[in-house]
Amino acid sequence: MPRMLDVSDEVRAEIGDEEAERLLGGDNAPDVYDCTSCRTPGNSERERTSTVLFVGEETAVLAFAHASCIPSQVVPVAEEQLQGAVRSITAGETGGSAAEQSPMQAELGVTSGLVLVGGDVQPALVVEPLGPIARPGSDGPVDVFLELLRAQGFAPVTDVEQAPPPLAGWSVLLAMGRLHAVLQPPAGGAAPQAWWQAHQAMQVADDWRSAVNRAGRVLVYAAPHGAIGAQPREDLLRDAMDRAAATGRLVGASMPLAGT
Ligand SMILES: [Zn+2]
Known part of the structure; x- marks a missing residue:
């Protein structure tokens, strides 16, 4: 089922046209998600949803947000922070x-x-x-x-x-x-x-x-x-x-x- 996803040009440039089309077509995109901005649940089949790409030096993480919370965008972050979003960084x-x-x-x-x-x-x-x-x-x-x-x-x-x-x-x-x-x-x-x-x-x-x-x-x-x-x-x-x-x-x- 198609998703109501916003994929901005800058996000598209990072992930490529093929991946962008797959997302828009409903593959590789969750129907429900926790908004990366306000953290409340969202549904990409029913409400406009922004793709947000966090990009580090080596890793990128695609996240989803209510379009009413933040626009689709690329957010540059230090690799350490991105790793922190994916896994816990060892204390110390x-x-x-x-x-x-x-x-x-x-x-x-x-x-x-x-x-x-x-x-x-x-x-x-x-x-x-x-x-x-x-x-x-x-x-x-x-x-x-x-x-x-x-x-x-x-x-x-x-x-x-x-x-x-x-x-x-x-x-x-x-x-x-x-x-x-x-x-x-x-x-x-x-x-x-x-x-x-x-x-x-x-x-x-x-x-x-x-x-x-x-x-x-x-x-x-x-x-x-x-x-x-x-x-x-x-x-x-x-x-x-x-x-x-x-x-x-x-x-x-x-x-x-x-x-x-
Ligand atoms: Zn939100």
Whole structure:
């Protein structure tokens, strides 16, 4: 049975005409799928469905999404992230490209949560290193995490009620309904590179995912080690963010989803 599939020109160029026709004809295409964007079920026989091709250096993964969620497109991702989407990356292994490109020498803890900003519930990520960040090449005790982020364009957050401004070129990679990475602008090549990537694609709550789809962006906050800590509830997370903001220890940026 034919499928109501959108195969964009760029996806077609990657997979070839033959494979595109096979998909459109109903071969090799699932009738039901979990939308790669909002993660709710879709049916390619009954509703318009976008083909989304995640392309790494060596691997490509074809996924499906509601056409109302995202258009058919090619999403370049680092090979490590793509492998992460297919299988779990062994804990303790760091992504080669991220480690080489990034001045971050310590592990980053990332928490997803809904935060009330200006009266609206906003999807947020809060990033906090698991230890102090020393300047690369030094072993000094000074934590330069915020300094490095401000140099990259993150804005100081003095009041959590004000959403931080967008940061050009940065995005959040959510694929197959899981959080894979925070991407930063390419250093020289064409593809964005991971600033942070999950060792293992991170499960996010359904209401967080819906909020992302509604807002079309994620507010990414960062605080130095020890400023936020592990908070078991969103109201406590917000309290900790307010405290960090009040003491000048919070920066943030608004980021779209990768590929949008
Ligand atoms: Zn969807």
